[in-house]
Amino acid sequence: MKPTDSELEILQVLWQEGPCTVRQVNERLTENRDVGYTTTLKLMQIMYEKGLLTRVEDARSHVYEANVSEEETQATLLERFVGTAFRGSASKLVMQALGSHKTTPAELDEIRKLLDQIEQQP
Template sequence: MKPTESEMEILQVLWEKGESSVRQVHEELNKKDVGYTATLKLMQIMLDKGIVSRDTSAKTHLYKAILSKEHTQHTFLDKMINTVYNGSTARLVMQALGNKRTSKEEIELIKEYLNTL
């Protein structure tokens, strides 16, 4: 199952904050002018799709991400490498490093990582 862009925004909140109510997620998303009912509806759809779970034992229902951040990132990255970069990881890395937003610290971390491979 592949979350939509809007669902990814909700997952990012749940991964960062942990189990949260619709109101808590909405408050984080509200910085982007998202309506409460839109957040609620989207989280209900995500529940139906099996992307999140819901604890209804208290008055305020709490939602939790079922998909792990790592699994989701891996799935999206694989799809992007295959569709945008024709299966070439090297092209993806060169494009990412060539965008001039990579800090010196990040480049050093990448070098260390490559040396361990």
């Protein structure tokens, strides 16, 4: 399961909003950029065929839902990304990410706790 960029954009909407019709997704997408309705429809149909989405056809307009979780998708994408962009070095990626993005104190704490956990493992 390696969604394309457009597919990921749609998944993001569904992860945030839960089950949606094509129109609802399309409305969210058009907040950022111009996307035709049938473009979104076609993409969601393809994603349905691929198994990335499920749908309920009861109503006149189908209701779609993500069939892959946000976490597992992120894990897959991250795996690829660390490999291609950082030659597999997760720590280099982490340093870059922390260095150039703003992180709240609470988040920093959480990361620290995770570090503790990892170091305590035998």
